[in-house]
Amino acid sequence: MRVVFMGPPGAGKGTQAVELARRQGVPHLSLGDMLRQAAAEGSELGLRAREFMERGALVPDQVVVGLVEERLGRPDCQAGFVLDGFPRTLAQAEALERILARQGRGLDAVLNLEVDDESLVERLVGRRVCRRCGQNYHLRHRPPRRDEVCDVCGGELYQREDDREETVRRRLEVHRANSAPILGLYRAAGLLRAVDGRGGVEEVAAAVSRAVGEGAGP
Numbered sequence: 001m002r003v004v005f006m007g008p009p010g011a012g013k014g015t016q017a018v019e020l021a022r023r024q025g026v027p028h029l030s031l032g033d034m035l036r037q038a039a040a041e042g043s044e045l046g047l048r049a050r051e052f053m054e055r056g057a058l059v060p061d062q063v064v065v066g067l068v069e070e071r072l073g074r075p076d077c078q079a080g081f082v083l084d085g086f087p088r089t090l091a092q093a094e095a096l097e098r099i100l101a102r103q104g105r106g107l108d109a110v111l112n113l114e115v116d117d118e119s120l121v122e123r124l125v126g127r128r129v130c131r132r133c134g135q136n137y138h139l140r141h142r143p144p145r146r147d148e149v150c151d152v153c154g155g156e157l158y159q160r161e162d163d164r165e166e167t168v169r170r171r172l173e174v175h176r177a178n179s180a181p182i183l184g185l186y187r188a189a190g191l192l193r194a195v196d197g198r199g200g201v202e203e204v205a206a207a208v209s210r211a212v213g214e215g216a217g218p
């Protein structure tokens with residue numbers, strides 16, 4: 001299965017992409033996570049990317065396209081992948097098409113998670129992430145059992161630098177400015193599936209499952 005998750009910041013792409021990838025037994029490729037990891041390792045690419053991310057701006061296309069191309073070329077992506085947070089510009093969408101065409105394949109579906117702006121702000125401002133294993137929490141919707149401690153690995157929970165309200169609103173603007181042409185491209189190709197992302201995590205997971213035809217049989 002080769003699937004792309006689209007949708008504004010906080011729509012639940014990461015939450016749902018992890019689960020779909022696990023169910024399908026394919027890798028989950030989150031561009032945000034890859035860039036944050038590069039920044040934490042202190043590589044030149046990572047430090048450059050961090051400047052853009054902290055402002056809520058997009059990292060330049062050539063940087064993210066290079067990362068995706070390298071990652072999709074690895075053997076574990078042969079059986080499929082769930083891409084989360086890529087493409088975010090028309091140039092990235094075109095690059096993805098070229099990369100997959102060179103590998104003799106294409107996408108199966110593009111899921112667009114739809115959620116209203118005020119819920120997105122509330123979700124992101126309340127998000128906490130484990131520093132050690134990356135598990136996601138929400139202070140209200142998905143609280144950890146112990147304050148500021150990860151249920152999975154006991155690591156410390158923190159708030160992402162770009163999850164402060166002002167930066168969240170900037171990220172929403174950037175998303176609005178860039179997403180329409182990409183959605184148009186995938187709609188015209190018959191790949192786009194709109195998924196209502198407003199319900200609880202389980203409810204949205206069921207909608208994602210239906211959108212990709214899981215359990216639908218031959």
Ligand code: AP5
Pocket residue numbers: 007008009010011012013014015016031032033035052053054056057058059060061064084085086087088092123124126127128136137138139141142162171197198199200201202204
């Ligand atoms: P990235 O890390 O990808 O951030 P994003 O797209 O802004 O998405 P988020 O991770 O914030 O949200 P999400 O939709 O994954 O929601 P989540 O599941 O976590 O990118 C960060 C930055 O990297 C970008 O701003 C940019 O600078 C750069 N970048 C990344 N990709 C790039 C690219 N292709 N090109 C250029 N630059 C790029 O959920 C959010 C919260 O809500 C969590 O707390 C969660 O627990 C909660 N939640 C989830 N689902 C529900 C639900 N159904 N009900 C209630 N709460 C829920």
